[in-house]
Amino acid sequence: MESDFINILNELMCDEEPDLPTRLNWQETALNDLRCTDRALGKWFENDSVLYVLSAFRLSDRDFASVFPKLKTLSSNQREQIVHAFEDHIEHCPRCFRKRSYDLEFEARLESTLNENRDFLLKKLSHEDADKPSDEEHMKNGKTRSAYQ
Ligand SMILES: [Zn+2]
Numbered sequence: 821m822e823s824d825f826i827n828i829l830n831e832l833m834c835d836e837e838p839d840l841p842t843r844l845n846w847q848e849t850a851l852n853d854l855r856c857t858d859r860a861l862g863k864w865f866e867n868d869s870v871l872y873v874l875s876a877f878r879l880s881d882r883d884f885a886s887v888f889p890k891l892k893t894l895s896s897n898q899r900e901q902i903v904h905a906f907e908d909h910i911e912h913c914p915r916c917f918r919k920r921s922y923d924l925e926f927e928a929r930l931e932s933t934l935n936e937n938r939d940f941l942l943k944k945l946s947h948e949d950a951d952k953p954s955d956e957e958h959m960k961n962g963k964t965r966s967a968y969q
Pocket of ligand 1: 917
């Protein structure tokens with residue numbers, strides 16, 4: 821279900837901007853030409869967007885542990901220090917600096933596609949939910965039921 825939704829989003833984004841795949845490819849090539857100055861930090865941004873990683877490190881302890889279970893022993897202080905190290909690195913590393921600007925650009929594009937197609941997408945989502953209740957609904961129902969027992 822989730823991947824269907826992402827496919828629909830992708831299609832919408834490409835409809836709005838037919839040269840998007842070409843641009844993304846071009847950005848990927850441009851990034852590959854740049855060298856990260858500190859791979860220990862930069863590797864975090866290889867598969868996820870810079871914005872995603874930074875906001876994940878700022879989550880509450882519990883939410884952070886669910887995103888990065890292997891790192892759940894990090895205290896919020898330690899995570900704050902890592903975020904500072906990330907930010908410092910991004911300012912000084914040509915590759916990660918560029919990656920962040922591409923990520924920002926993509927996120928802005930995604931947001932405008934979401935906004936422009938809000939009704940259509942909401943309909944799509946609620947239609948899919950009708951077939952199969954989401955996990956969240958399962959949990960809500962479960963909680964309601966046990967509250968009455
Ligand atoms: Zn870097």
